[in-house]
Amino acid sequence: MQWNLDKRVVSEEEHTKDHGLVIDYDEVGRKGALGGGEKLITKWYGIYQSRHPGNHMARVVIPGGVVSSVQARRIAQVGEDYGQGKLCITTRQCIQFHWLKAPALADMLRDLAKDNLSCFHGCGDVTRNVVACPLAETCQYRRIDVLPYAKQTSRVLTESRDLDNLPRKFKINFSGCGAGCGQPFINCIGAIAVLRKTDSGDEETGFKVVIGGGMGWEAFIGQELFSFVPADKIVAVNRAIALLFRDHGDRRDRTQSRLKFIVHKKGIDFCRKVVLDFLEKENVDTSDLETVLVDDVGDAYPDRPLLEPNPVGTDGKATVRAMIPKGEMTHLQIRQLAALTEKYGDKRLQFTQRQNVEIHGVKPEKVAEVNEEIAKIGFETEGFFGIRDIVPCVGTTYCPKAVTETRVLYDLLMPVVSKTKYNEIWDKALINITGCPNSCSPYRIVDIGFRGMRIREKLGSVEAYEMRIGGEHNRLGKVIGEFKREDCPRVVEAILDTFLKERKDGETLAQCVQRLGVAKAEQPVAV
Amino acid sequence: MSDDKSLSPFLEAVKSLNIDYEMAPIDQEYSTFTGVGAEPLDFKSYAKDIPCQEACPAKTRVPHYIQAIAEGDHDKAYLINQEDNVFSAVLGRVCSRPCEDGCRHNWTDINGPVHICHLKRGASDYKKNPPAPLPAWFEKTGKRVAVIGGGPSGLTAARELRRYGHDVTIFERDKVLGGMMVQGIPIFRLPRTEVEAEVKAIIDSGIDVKLNTSVDAPMMQQLIDEYDSVLVSVGTVHASNLKLPGLPDDGHAVSGLKFMYDYNMGTMEDGSMKGQSVIIIGGGFTAVDCARSCARAALRLVGEEGKVTMMYRRTAGQMAAKYDEIEEMGVENIEIETLMNPHSARVENGKLVGVTFQRNTLEDEIPQSGKPRVHSIPETEEEFPCDLLIVAIGQTRTLDILPEGVHQNPDDGHLTSHEKVFMAGDFNYGSLDVITAVQDGKDAAEKIDTSLMGRQRRKQHIAIEMTNVNGETGRVRDHDLQYPVSMPVLPLNQRDGTAEVELGHDLDGLQVHATRCYWCQNKFEIDHDKCIHCNWCIEVAPRDCINKVSRLFYDEDDFVETALETDLNDEATYIWIDSKECIRCGKCLRICPTSAITMRKTELCGCSTEEFEEKEKENQPYGAVPHFKY
Incomplete structure (x- = not known):
C-alpha cells in the first residue's frame, strides 16, 4: 500500500482495532502465546501481559465491587488453579489474577463464567468497571443507593456494541453523597447523588454529573456537566457521554485521547451540547437536566465518612472491614472471608478502592466476633482509611509499565506511620504509592502521594519517588520534591512531625497544607 | 525540591533534612535549545543527524527539500536546491550522488537509499516558475x-x-x-x-x-x-595520453573528452562510423561522464552492426558508474570487460585494426586504501578488433x-x-x-x-526550532516500507542519441520517493532532568535507537562520541536516543509520560554576520521551553 501524506488519521493501535476485536482463547492456548495484534485486543477480555514473560494478568469486572460469597469462592478457586494462589484487589474494585499462562486462559474464563463472573471489558478501550462508593447501599449519609445505577450503567454500556471501540479507556464512578468516597472527580464520569427540593416542595433525588477528570501525567479534576440529572436518566446520560467520547476522542495519539482532553481542549459547553444532541437522538427528554446551581438539601456529611469504624447503616446492620496489606490475598484467605460473610454478613463481599474487603450486614452485636475471626485470618480490622492504610499499585512486581517496586516503599513506610506518636493523627492522612505516571494508585488526590521514577546518579540510577502533599478527592496535591526511595521514610516523618506541630482542631493533613498555604493555593472545586 | 511557598512549613521541614543528590551532567547535542548555534558541537551533531547533507559536497539541505516535495511545494524544493547546489536540474540528472551512500535508509535495509538525485530532478520538473536569479546579499561594493x-x-x-x-x-x-x-x-x-x-x-x-x-x-x-x-x-x-606499443601518436586514438565534445556539439555525422568496432578504455572517476557516456554515444554512431566495448582494468565495484547504470548499459548492448589492461595496438595500412589486452588479476592482499591492487597476467594477451579507440583514462x-x-x-x-x-x-x-x-x-x-x-561577511549556523506537533512529522511508519518505483526510461528503440533517456517520475512516483525519506532534520532528544527512566520509549522504539546508557564519552567539543550501553536499570545513568539510529518516527515522544522528549527542527543556514549576532540574542537557554504540566 502506498500512502499519501495526509492519510494519517489514526494511531497504529486503531488499525489493529479495526481488524476486529475477537479472540479465541482456545486458539491462543493451542498456539501457546498471544501474537501480534492479539496483545492489544486481549485487553478487551480483561487480560494483559505481565512483566514476567509468558505470564498474564486477568482483571475480573465487578461493578460496584460487590460479589456474592459464591462468586468469592469461585475467585478463590480460579486463583488457586491458575494464578499461583494469589489475587489482588485493585483500586477500582476489581480482582486481578497474575501468573496466568496462555494455555490456561480459556479455562480460566470458563470457570469464572460458571458463577456469572467475567473479565470482559476489564481493560481495553471500553467502559471499564463501574465503581461505586463502598457503603453505597446503606451509608447513613447517602442520598440514594447508587449501586443499582452503577450496575445498570455497567450492563447497558457493556452491552452497547457501538461502544466497543472507544478512543481509549472510559471510567465511571458513582458516589452516594458529596463526600467523594468514590473519587468522582478523577473519573471520566463522576455521578454524585444529590437531594434537591423541587419548586413544589417535594424532595427529588438525582445526580450531579462531573466529567473529564483523570489522573496520569496530565491530571485533571472533573468539571460539572449537569448540576442535576433525574436518577432514572443517569444511565442514558452516561451512554450519551460515552458517545461523545467515542466520536470526539483523539484517535491519532493515545496519550491525548482520554475524555479529560476533550473536556480540557474543547470546553465543557461543547461537551454539553454534544451530549444533549445525543440524548435527543435517542429520544430522551432533556428538559429536566439542570445546569444551574442546585442546592443539596440532604443531611450534612463529614469530610471522610469512611473513617467511622464499623459504621451502622440505614438498615441497622454494621459493616466490618478487613485491611488487606498491599491489596494482595491468598485464595485461602478469600475463602475464609467468604465463609465469614455467609455466617455473619449478607453473604456478599465488598471490595473497596483502598484495596480492602468489607463484610456488610453484620448484626452490631456480632461485630466484635467477626473482627476476631478476621484477625485469625491474618488481617487487621482497625485503621481503615487511615494513615496505615497505604495503597500501593502492583509496581514492578507484576506490571510491565511500572518504574519502581512500590511494595518496597510500602514496607519502608509502614514502620514510620506505625509509630505511636502518630496515633493521634491515624485518621488524618492517606498515603498512596504508584509506580509510574499512570497513577493506578491515585497519588495526587491523597494527603501524601508518591509516584515512581528513577533519579540518575553520577553513574547509574536509583529508584526514587516524586512526592506530593495536600491532595484531596477534589483537589490535586502539590509536588514537594523528588526523593530516592531510601530517603522517603524520613521525609514522611518530617512531614508528619510538622503536621503534628501545626495542626488545628480536627483538620486533615491536606486541610492543614491548604490552610497554611491558602494565600497562594488555588481554591478547591465547589462540591 | 519544590519552591512552592504555599507548601511551607512542610517544605522547610523537608529542606532541613538536607537531601541533596549529585547527578551526572546532562548531555546536550546542540549548544542551544532553540535559536541559532554555531559552535563546533552544533555542526558535529548536525552532521550526525543528517548524514546525506553531510555527504553532499555542497551541503544541500536534502531532507528539507524532500519534505517540501512531499508537501507538494516543488518550487520551494527547487529554491532550496538552487540556493545550495546552483544547478539542481543538472545535478538531478548527472550527480554522482554521494548523499545516497550516506542516506539513513541505506543502513535500515529497506529497499535501499532514498533516490535523492531523482527527487532533485522531480523538484525541477514540477516547479511552476522558471529558474530566476537569487537575491543579492549585499549592496554593490564597486569591486x-x-x-x-x-x-x-x-x-x-x-x-x-x-x-x-x-x-x-x-x-x-x-x-x-x-x-x-x-x-x-x-x-x-x-x-x-x-x-x-x-x-x-x-x-x-x-x-x-x-x-x-x-x-x-x-x-x-x-x-x-x-x-x-x-x-x-x-x-x-588536457586528456591523459595512453602510450601503447604499435599505436602511432595521433589520429588513431581519440580522447574521451574530444569525442564527447564533438558528439555534443553535433560535429559528428550520423552513420559515419556504421559497422565499426569501438573500444573505450577507462571506467574510473575521471571517465564517469566520458567512458560510460561515450560508450552510449558511440553505439548510436556505429549502429546495430557495430560493436562497442568498454575495457576497464579494475573491477565493476571500482567503476565510477553505479550498478544500475552498468546494467542499463548491458541492455543497450554495450559490452563491459573488466580486469583488462591494454597491451599493444596493431595498425595496418595506416588504419587501426586491433588492440591487444592482457588480463589483470586481483592481488590477495588489499591495501589500507581499500582499493584492491591489480597486476597483469603474462601470456593472456588477446586481440580485440578495433576501428576506433577512445581513451578516457583521466584529465589533467x-x-x-x-x-x-x-x-x-x-x-x-x-x-x-x-x-x-x-x-x-x-x-x-x-x-x-x-x-x-x-x-x-x-x-x-x-x-x-x-x-x-x-x-x-557571512556566517553559517544551525537554526534550531522547537516544534509542537506531538512527534508527528507528517510521515507514518508505513511510508518506510513503500517500494521505490524505478525511474521510467525511454524504450530502447526510441533512443535516438539526442532524446533524454531518463524520463523523470510522475507525481505519484515522486511522492512515494519523497515520503520514503525519514526527514532527518527532525531531532528527537530526551531531557534527562525530566526523564524518569520508565523505559516506555525503549519499548516502543522501532529500532535499536533508544538505550539505557551508563556512560557517555565526549570529545573536546562536548560531542558524544560513544555511549556505553547497559541492560540493567541500576546501571542506567541516562535513557539516550542515538540520533544515528533514530528514524524519526516520533513514537517515543508520543509515549513519553513526562514530556521529556522534544522534537526540534534543525537547518543549516547562512546569513550575514550582523544578522547572526542579532539572532543569537534571541536564544533560549537549554530546557527553557515550558512543558504542559499540572
Whole structure:
C-alpha cells in the first residue's frame, strides 16, 4: 500500500482495532502465546501481559465491587488453579489474577463464567468497571443507593456494541453523597447523588454529573456537566457521554485521547451540547437536566465518612472491614472471608478502592466476633482509611509499565506511620504509592502521594519517588520534591512531625497544607 | 525540591533534612535549545543527524527539500536546491550522488537509499516558475572580479560573487557557457535546455559574459592589472595520453573528452562510423561522464552492426558508474570487460585494426586504501578488433595560464602566491564531479570576498526550532516500507542519441520517493532532568535507537562520541536516543509520560554576520521551553 501524506488519521493501535476485536482463547492456548495484534485486543477480555514473560494478568469486572460469597469462592478457586494462589484487589474494585499462562486462559474464563463472573471489558478501550462508593447501599449519609445505577450503567454500556471501540479507556464512578468516597472527580464520569427540593416542595433525588477528570501525567479534576440529572436518566446520560467520547476522542495519539482532553481542549459547553444532541437522538427528554446551581438539601456529611469504624447503616446492620496489606490475598484467605460473610454478613463481599474487603450486614452485636475471626485470618480490622492504610499499585512486581517496586516503599513506610506518636493523627492522612505516571494508585488526590521514577546518579540510577502533599478527592496535591526511595521514610516523618506541630482542631493533613498555604493555593472545586 | 511557598512549613521541614543528590551532567547535542548555534558541537551533531547533507559536497539541505516535495511545494524544493547546489536540474540528472551512500535508509535495509538525485530532478520538473536569479546579499561594493572559465565552478563563483555585491565578468573559451556540463556530458543524459535555463538564471543576475575569449598568460596579466581579483576555473582540459606499443601518436586514438565534445556539439555525422568496432578504455572517476557516456554515444554512431566495448582494468565495484547504470548499459548492448589492461595496438595500412589486452588479476592482499591492487597476467594477451579507440583514462590541468612565478598555495588550493589570483573547481584539485565543483566555486567566492572586503561577511549556523506537533512529522511508519518505483526510461528503440533517456517520475512516483525519506532534520532528544527512566520509549522504539546508557564519552567539543550501553536499570545513568539510529518516527515522544522528549527542527543556514549576532540574542537557554504540566 502506498500512502499519501495526509492519510494519517489514526494511531497504529486503531488499525489493529479495526481488524476486529475477537479472540479465541482456545486458539491462543493451542498456539501457546498471544501474537501480534492479539496483545492489544486481549485487553478487551480483561487480560494483559505481565512483566514476567509468558505470564498474564486477568482483571475480573465487578461493578460496584460487590460479589456474592459464591462468586468469592469461585475467585478463590480460579486463583488457586491458575494464578499461583494469589489475587489482588485493585483500586477500582476489581480482582486481578497474575501468573496466568496462555494455555490456561480459556479455562480460566470458563470457570469464572460458571458463577456469572467475567473479565470482559476489564481493560481495553471500553467502559471499564463501574465503581461505586463502598457503603453505597446503606451509608447513613447517602442520598440514594447508587449501586443499582452503577450496575445498570455497567450492563447497558457493556452491552452497547457501538461502544466497543472507544478512543481509549472510559471510567465511571458513582458516589452516594458529596463526600467523594468514590473519587468522582478523577473519573471520566463522576455521578454524585444529590437531594434537591423541587419548586413544589417535594424532595427529588438525582445526580450531579462531573466529567473529564483523570489522573496520569496530565491530571485533571472533573468539571460539572449537569448540576442535576433525574436518577432514572443517569444511565442514558452516561451512554450519551460515552458517545461523545467515542466520536470526539483523539484517535491519532493515545496519550491525548482520554475524555479529560476533550473536556480540557474543547470546553465543557461543547461537551454539553454534544451530549444533549445525543440524548435527543435517542429520544430522551432533556428538559429536566439542570445546569444551574442546585442546592443539596440532604443531611450534612463529614469530610471522610469512611473513617467511622464499623459504621451502622440505614438498615441497622454494621459493616466490618478487613485491611488487606498491599491489596494482595491468598485464595485461602478469600475463602475464609467468604465463609465469614455467609455466617455473619449478607453473604456478599465488598471490595473497596483502598484495596480492602468489607463484610456488610453484620448484626452490631456480632461485630466484635467477626473482627476476631478476621484477625485469625491474618488481617487487621482497625485503621481503615487511615494513615496505615497505604495503597500501593502492583509496581514492578507484576506490571510491565511500572518504574519502581512500590511494595518496597510500602514496607519502608509502614514502620514510620506505625509509630505511636502518630496515633493521634491515624485518621488524618492517606498515603498512596504508584509506580509510574499512570497513577493506578491515585497519588495526587491523597494527603501524601508518591509516584515512581528513577533519579540518575553520577553513574547509574536509583529508584526514587516524586512526592506530593495536600491532595484531596477534589483537589490535586502539590509536588514537594523528588526523593530516592531510601530517603522517603524520613521525609514522611518530617512531614508528619510538622503536621503534628501545626495542626488545628480536627483538620486533615491536606486541610492543614491548604490552610497554611491558602494565600497562594488555588481554591478547591465547589462540591 | 519544590519552591512552592504555599507548601511551607512542610517544605522547610523537608529542606532541613538536607537531601541533596549529585547527578551526572546532562548531555546536550546542540549548544542551544532553540535559536541559532554555531559552535563546533552544533555542526558535529548536525552532521550526525543528517548524514546525506553531510555527504553532499555542497551541503544541500536534502531532507528539507524532500519534505517540501512531499508537501507538494516543488518550487520551494527547487529554491532550496538552487540556493545550495546552483544547478539542481543538472545535478538531478548527472550527480554522482554521494548523499545516497550516506542516506539513513541505506543502513535500515529497506529497499535501499532514498533516490535523492531523482527527487532533485522531480523538484525541477514540477516547479511552476522558471529558474530566476537569487537575491543579492549585499549592496554593490564597486569591486570587480574576473572569472576565467564558465564551467560549474566558475558560474557558481560568479553567482555568489554577484550576491556579495561585486561586479563579475566571465571569460569563456567556448561559444556557450556550461563547461563540462555542455561539453562532456552527453545530451541524451542532460538536455541542454536545462543547463541553459539554469545558466541564464545566473547570468541574469547581472553578470558580464565574454564568450569565445581564450585567456592566455599575457591576457591573464592584463586581467590581473584591470580587475580587483581574478578567479581561474578553467578545469582540466588536457586528456591523459595512453602510450601503447604499435599505436602511432595521433589520429588513431581519440580522447574521451574530444569525442564527447564533438558528439555534443553535433560535429559528428550520423552513420559515419556504421559497422565499426569501438573500444573505450577507462571506467574510473575521471571517465564517469566520458567512458560510460561515450560508450552510449558511440553505439548510436556505429549502429546495430557495430560493436562497442568498454575495457576497464579494475573491477565493476571500482567503476565510477553505479550498478544500475552498468546494467542499463548491458541492455543497450554495450559490452563491459573488466580486469583488462591494454597491451599493444596493431595498425595496418595506416588504419587501426586491433588492440591487444592482457588480463589483470586481483592481488590477495588489499591495501589500507581499500582499493584492491591489480597486476597483469603474462601470456593472456588477446586481440580485440578495433576501428576506433577512445581513451578516457583521466584529465589533467595545464597550469600555463598562470603568470610566471605564480603557483598554487599548498595549504589552501583556492589561493595562489599572487594575492589577486584565485583558483576553483577542477583546476584547483583535479578532475572530479559537478557537485564538488559547485561547492568549490562557493568556497572560492567566499575567499575572494573576504580578501576584497577584509573580513568574513557571512556566517553559517544551525537554526534550531522547537516544534509542537506531538512527534508527528507528517510521515507514518508505513511510508518506510513503500517500494521505490524505478525511474521510467525511454524504450530502447526510441533512443535516438539526442532524446533524454531518463524520463523523470510522475507525481505519484515522486511522492512515494519523497515520503520514503525519514526527514532527518527532525531531532528527537530526551531531557534527562525530566526523564524518569520508565523505559516506555525503549519499548516502543522501532529500532535499536533508544538505550539505557551508563556512560557517555565526549570529545573536546562536548560531542558524544560513544555511549556505553547497559541492560540493567541500576546501571542506567541516562535513557539516550542515538540520533544515528533514530528514524524519526516520533513514537517515543508520543509515549513519553513526562514530556521529556522534544522534537526540534534543525537547518543549516547562512546569513550575514550582523544578522547572526542579532539572532543569537534571541536564544533560549537549554530546557527553557515550558512543558504542559499540572
